[in-house]
Amino acid sequence: MNTFLIRTFGCQMNKHDSERVAGLLRAAGMSSTDRPHEADVIVFMTCCVRENADDRLIGQVASLKALKPRRGAGPLIAVGGCIGQRDGERLLDQVPHIDVVFGTHNVSHLPALLEAARAQGSAQVEILAESTDFTSDLPAEREHSWHAWVPITVGCDNFCTYCIVPHVRGRERSRPLEEIVAEAAGLVSDGVLEITLLGQNVNSYGRDLYGTPRFAEVLHEVASTGVQRIRFATSHPKDLSNETISVMAETPAVMPYLHLPMQSGSDRILAAMNRHYTADHYLSLVHALYERMPGLALSTDIIVGFPGETDDDFEQTLRVAEAARLDQAFTFIFSPRAGTPAATMEPRVPTSVAKRRFDRLVELVQRSALAKNRDLVGTVQPVLFTGVSKRDAAVLSGRTPGNKVVHVVLPQGSDAKDYAGRIVDVKIDAAQTWFLSGSLLGTNP
Ligand code: SF4
Structure with a gap:
């Protein structure tokens, strides 16, 4: 086994796990490829949160049939992540030519499972009920040298009725604070400029270890390592504390961006x-955030057409979304996840009604996003460049502190590689709904 290819679906936690899988396989002497026909091992890191995830996975694995007509021929195929954890052995009934199924708790066992599949010529399935280690302890092959994901918790204790995560990632467990800070310090000395702290609900960090949440302290301590940019996801509104808002406002390294999932603006639907929060509580948090950080960029998640949602409930959602002055919203039409309480809730909202509501919400969010972006025209933003635009190799792409995409024309005679991973001041010249355009002012010291 010499080469591997990883396909990742879903959330940032999966992206982080994929970087660890890449690090493990490289440590085992393999190198990566992006061509399926050259790969000896193809790993799918799956997600079961989004609609049609199963169909997409099955479709992708089935599309490899020409490369792998049967077990023992072609590349080894491994399926991990949330679908692996949820379905285990059942996956082999659907796609018999999968060689390894592993879960969310045993990423570190993948090389051994692959080796066993190869040596024995039989499928290997290993699903653990819970993990003892964080994958951060494993070697990583980071996608960008200047950015790192650092998990601070895994699992979730909240059991939102529509969500499968607590069932596939287990109960919430926090990493000791000193371990997080040591990892962050190591990353900074490795040249990392931006760290994204990860957890299903970062705001409850430490409750299991210390009795009370200590997320504000995590932000403070990670900032003390000298890292230039700190981001985090995800924040549950019920646990966002004043202390965390204060540390965000007072710590320059903590970026003025918050993803605060609202899900609905109706108290009945939220219940x-x-x-465990009301629409008024959500708006009081938003008010406190903007008061302390007037330039904050706010994003959210909203589910439309949750079972029982009436026109009036939806109007409440529009009201809260409008009042929150959102920069971005990930909007979804409710779709049931097998095994969750919401999957059997009634009455279901007809698809045509949900679709109409969804379109109205999207229109509101786009208006709000454009207005917030226009506020930035004429300002100077320190932009962390990530590379060239996907659409135009002559255009540099980067992110503002508020996590907005900025496009800048690559100066004549320059190489995009010279900008990737650098923070450079950019004057914002124009705003679109989902991106800004600007001109380079110089290089930050
Ligand atoms: S807090 Fe997030 S991860 Fe946890 S159950 Fe709710 S939606 Fe799922």
């Missing part, structure tokens, strides 16, 4: 979702 049915088991979210």
Whole structure:
């Protein structure tokens, strides 16, 4: 086994796990390829949160049939992540030519499972009920040298009625603070400029270890390592504390961007979702955030057409979304996840009604995003360049502190590689709904 290819679906936690899989396989002497026909091992890191995830996975694995007509021929195929954890052995009934199924708790065992599949010529399935280690302890092959994911918790204790995560990632477990800080310090000395702290609900970090949440302290301590940019995801509104808002406002390295999932603006629906906050509480948080950080960029998740959602409930969602002055929203039409309480809730909202509501919400979010982007025209933003635009190799692409995409024309005679991973001041010249355009002012010291 010499070469590997990893396909990743879903959330940032999966992206982080994929970097660890890449690090492990490289440590085992393999190198990566992006061509399926050259790969000896193809790993799918799966997600079961989004609609049609199963169909997409099955479709992708089936599309490899020409390369792998049967077990023992062609590349080894491994399926990990949330679908692996949820379905285990059942996956082999659907796609018999999978060689390895592993879960969310045993990423480190993948090389041994692959070796066993190869040596024995039989499928290997290993699903653990819970993990003892964080994957951060494993070697990593980071996608970008200047950015790193650092998990601070895994699992979730919240059991929102529509969500499968607690069932596939287990109960919430926090990493000791000193371990997180040591990892962050090591990354900084390795040249990392931006760290994204990860957890299903970062705001409850430490409750299991220390009795009370200590996320504000994590932000403070990680900032003390000298890292230039700190981001984090995801924040549950019920656990966002004043202390965390203060540390965000007072710590320059913590970026003025927050993803705060609202899900609905109706108290009745929020209760049915088991979210443990009200629309008024959500708006009071938003008010406190903007008061302390007037330039904050706010994004959210909203589910439309949750079972029982009436026109009036939806109007409440529009009202809260408008008042929150959103920069971005990930909007979804409710779709049931087998095994979750919401999957059997009634009455279901007809698809045509949900679709109409969804379109109205998207229109509101686009208007709000454009207005917030226009506020930035004429300002100077320190932009962390990530590479060239996907659409035009002559255009540099990067992110503002508020996580907005900025496009800048690559100066004549320059190489995009010279900008990737550098923070450079950019004057914002124009705003579109989902990106900004600007001109380079110089290089930050
Ligand atoms: S907080 Fe709710 S939506 Fe988020 S992972 Fe936990 S159960 Fe799922």
